[in-house]
Amino acid sequence: MDLYTYYRSTSSYRVRIALALKGLDARHLPVNLLQGEHRQDAYRAINPQGRVPALRTDEGELLVQSPAIIEYLEERFPEPALLPADPLQRVHQRGVAALIGCDIHPLHNVAVLNRLRGLGIDEDGVNQWIAHWIGEGLAAVEALIGDDGFCFGQPGLADVYLLPQLYAARRFNVDLAAFPRILRVERLALEHPAFRQAHPDAQADKPA
Amino acid sequence: MDLYTYYRSTSSYRVRIALALKGLDARHLPVNLLQGEHRQDAYRAINPQGRVPALRTDEGELLVQSPAIIEYLEERFPEPALLPADPLQRVHQRGVAALIGCDIHPLHNVAVLNRLRGLGIDEDGVNQWIAHWIGEGLAAVEALIGDDGFCFGQPGLADVYLLPQLYAARRFNVDLAAFPRILRVERLALEHPAFRQAHPDAQADKPA
Numbered sequence: 001m002d003l004y005t006y007y008r009s010t011s012s013y014r015v016r017i018a019l020a021l022k023g024l025d026a027r028h029l030p031v032n033l034l035q036g037e038h039r040q041d042a043y044r045a046i047n048p049q050g051r052v053p054a055l056r057t058d059e060g061e062l063l064v065q066s067p068a069i070i071e072y073l074e075e076r077f078p079e080p081a082l083l084p085a086d087p088l089q090r091v092h093q094r095g096v097a098a099l100i101g102c103d104i105h106p107l108h109n110v111a112v113l114n115r116l117r118g119l120g121i122d123e124d125g126v127n128q129w130i131a132h133w134i135g136e137g138l139a140a141v142e143a144l145i146g147d148d149g150f151c152f153g154q155p156g157l158a159d160v161y162l163l164p165q166l167y168a169a170r171r172f173n174v175d176l177a178a179f180p181r182i183l184r185v186e187r188l189a190l191e192h193p194a195f196r197q198a199h200p201d202a203q204a205d206k207p208a
Numbered sequence: 209m210d211l212y213t214y215y216r217s218t219s220s221y222r223v224r225i226a227l228a229l230k231g232l233d234a235r236h237l238p239v240n241l242l243q244g245e246h247r248q249d250a251y252r253a254i255n256p257q258g259r260v261p262a263l264r265t266d267e268g269e270l271l272v273q274s275p276a277i278i279e280y281l282e283e284r285f286p287e288p289a290l291l292p293a294d295p296l297q298r299v300h301q302r303g304v305a306a307l308i309g310c311d312i313h314p315l316h317n318v319a320v321l322n323r324l325r326g327l328g329i330d331e332d333g334v335n336q337w338i339a340h341w342i343g344e345g346l347a348a349v350e351a352l353i354g355d356d357g358f359c360f361g362q363p364g365l366a367d368v369y370l371l372p373q374l375y376a377a378r379r380f381n382v383d384l385a386a387f388p389r390i391l392r393v394e395r396l397a398l399e400h401p402a403f404r405q406a407h408p409d410a411q412a413d414k415p416a
Contacts, residue, residue: 068302071299143257144272
């Protein structure tokens, strides 16, 4: 498989964690968002939306959108599972994943922040915007996850989404002190081999 | 099942379509967002995030987040299927669903628009913001969907997400003329019994 990725893209990082937890290798094809490579025709031919990640399967099919790619990996390579067998546990894992993927991350991606700046919002306003959505969203995550281990015990889909979101929160200096469960998950994940392998700091395309 | 719903909430509308396509009945428990019922303690006890929809199963479990609820319905009540059996068709359906659910709808929900107004953005700016994200997102959807029938032939997950997004686009007067495939899907859905039953105009909580 080939993964079109950028080291600090939240949704690329999700797919990297899912691959690592499953012990799957994918060749990384970096797309430099800072240099605008995602907007060039060569990449638009991979993903018409011009966003990372994209995954090319061994059969040559191009897959886009991290939630769809991760569900594909789960179906194609079921073990180890990101989703437990129990239907309610599955919906809890997917609920936290969707909360992060729909209600937090989309509001602070780089295109959105640049659009805010284009409307005349200054950096203080942009930072307040980021802190508001990450804080409100993580408060809801804190209320939904469990008291032991990763979000729901063993590493799973919710953790695949949470760790990249926490990396973004740290990068934007969002205060996480009110979220002890989330901080517990972060501590565990930062020592877990698959999460370490997928971390932005471990990527070959991270600038020196 | 009990569905906590609001007639013109995009994500409530998605779950209503999924239920209707599967021929499932759920008692509707309206939550009036205009009157702030979603922010009151009674509803926060249902969903700590204070958002609709939420689904109470026949076993009394409370499920939140429309993407997770819809995947639950698909697993629990597999026929008729929203996702075809073929792995690549599944990822295509889920890719369009995620594009709409992550990259379009979160940017124009009412909380986000009110936050923009709070930053001093006037109504012209708000309308430009809405038109930008819906237009850019639907252009990507247009490139991904097929040339016949619903998004990918038979009604499926992508259509469950697309129709509520089009309802929002119409409400905000976004020009859809550049999207012939999307307009074809809209025409088909507006004549389909399940999509009609789930439409905001058919809801008991729609104001007279």
